[in-house]
Amino acid sequence: MELELSDEQQVFLDATRRLLAAECPPSAVRALEHHPDGFDAGTWERGAGLGWTSLLVPEADGGGALSRHGLSDLVLVAEEFGRTVAPGPLLPVNVVADALARRGTDAQRGQVLPGLLSGSAVAAWCGRHPVAGRRDGDGLVLSGTCSPVEAADRADHLLVGVAHDGGTSQVLVPAGTAGVTVTPMAGLDLVRRFAEVRFDEVRVPADGVVGEPGAASADVERALQVACVLQCAEMVGVMDHVLSMTIEYLGDRWSFGRPLASYQALKHRVADDRVVLETCHAIATGAARAVAAEQDDAAELTSAAKAWIGPRATELVQDCVQLHGGIGVTWEHDLHLYLRRATTGRATHGTPQEHADRIAALLLDERAAPAGAAA
């Protein structure tokens, strides 16, 4: 998150923190472990009421940003989601809202966005890998499997990329369309639900296409960038909270007649972790700025952030588990909630290795890697 916030951003952040503190303490997160959606509909709608789903949507469509680029505001929420391991489909709903706001037809925006903005409807993004498709009259027929797809089981709408005729399209498929099978999966995060989505000869009419047919690869890339920026902000929030919690613990806990915090071996470990945290803040913020302003280096900084933060997020939390001692590997301690979230963020929407490959392609192949190349 930026070091200097505007007054509007600070008010928004404070309101978000109050809602999360009141409705999503760790006990509430734990209580949702077996909930089919992994989040409370009421809490989600109250968050949507604060603006969690409307920042990437222009005012004309019912949304509105606090600053010049709504993504700079939205990362504040994503980072708080990390600090509190909050439940809710923040990433998929915003990625889809962004795509519709930018490329959707009047009808798509008018019919789908209001539900996403109010929190009553949920959308899922099927990821950066397009499924196979072919033209069928003025529509498309698609077949293929996407997995894991966040919030797909709860979703009312699915945004999916389709490769056909040498190009890529994006289509919005209503849940329950004939030929769509959503199979819930078990997962690492207690409240983040994933599912496998199978498209079996699914026919999408022309009015389901989002943006220019056959020319949506840049839109898929944009969706990936927004997803990664939100993930990175969330992972940084996880790291920030866990490290603060650990430093406090080291001060409180005594061994051999002195606080653990007084041992230089531990102080130096914590100092290294603190540097890692600051580097992650720095590159996450750099990527968020670049994607928000659609800079030329947005793809490069997004992949740099994901490649850098992913492994460091899990490593930092694991180091904090070690610094906590045995309590850190118990179910009752909250550390594992954070470890689950960090590990999930690291692996989805491109592993660190896949994003490193995108960086290498930018440096060596003298062209931007297409979104699907992170495979």
Added chain:
Amino acid sequence: MSTGATTTEAAAGQEPEIEPVEEFRARARAWIREHLPPAPEDPDDRTEARWAHERQLQRLLWEGGFAGICFPREYGGLGLTPAHQRAFTAEAEGYDMPFATNVPTLGILAATLVDVGTHEQKARHLPAILRGEELWVQFLSEPSGGSDLAGVLTRADRDGDVFVLNGSKIWSSGAYVADYAMCLARTNWDVPKHRGLTMFIVKIHQPGVTVERIRQVDGSEEFCQEFFDDVVVPASDVVGEVDQGWSVATRLLVHERMAVGGGSPYTSGRPVGRETGGPSDDLVELLRARGLEHDTGARRTLAEAHVQSLVGRHLVRRVTQGMACGAMPPPAGAIMKLFHGTSIMRRSELALTLAGEDAVAWPTDGGPGSDVGVSSLARQGASLGGGSNEIQRNIISERLLGMPREAAGDHEVPYREVPRGGGTR
């Protein structure tokens, strides 16, 4: 400022108006294009010819009215803002500038003099520095001291209007070509460590001062050791107060961190610290030369180095901003310093991985890996100089995170009673 004084003067008796940044930029651009030579091929050239050339470049800036952009007008500077300095630096990209004069002369020693020097000291030295006539270095570290910077054994004994210096300093970069140093010496042995130090301005080339160059593992001979035998220093060359030298040193170290981190308003031209923020062109070239464009392992190694460079650049930006806006306290500079040190270690390792055998044997006329092996020998330099990584970790954990301080055997003890081991380094 001599010629080219074009800063708008308002009516006599009023504050001069500050030239708008964009007007200054346009004027600087025109001047730079006409007067500055292109950037040198070897940015690390430290031959005596290069030093002489740097003095001429500084003189050129002075004559053009572009020396000391953020230095006070009273002492020969332009009295402009960091925004003016940034504009000039941006316009000077790709041109030759007195880069090595930036650090330590301008960014550290002259900056400290601006803060704590007397009027006479500033009037005597700052214009001379800005004209390229004086290069300065710092005499802080000692052979026996290591990280214990305040554990100074060099002594300065008062004799009427003068002090007499005896002892030795080490790790001063470029002292053999420099003219003056700020030298920290002990003037009182009956008080605890930090309270008996005094900072002096010492003329380097004078009777009693011997400068020896130290050959480093990579063959360079930049670092020096100095020996003082009854060196006479006038009391008027005390910087700050007698026995208050540690506060001057602290001020100096703040400027050092800013200058080395690339955030000093007193340096001009390309910022230092290229290693963490620089491009990956050299590694791309190396990888291509070895035919590894399609090797997955090599590609990921390159990507890691590039990502680390990008992260370093954003970290400097973030921490500099944090310290400027008050979101981070001054010790946060240690975050940049520690990352700088550790990332150079890692980058060297990645370069060795990419270079393979080319790092250890190359054609006599040079090869793409010839620098990699040699520079790896000195890679720990950035983790040692200016406060070791271990010291930065202490600073971060204690002063930034509030963890308990290390126990010390010299706390509140008169310095003459502090136990000292027998080692000399």
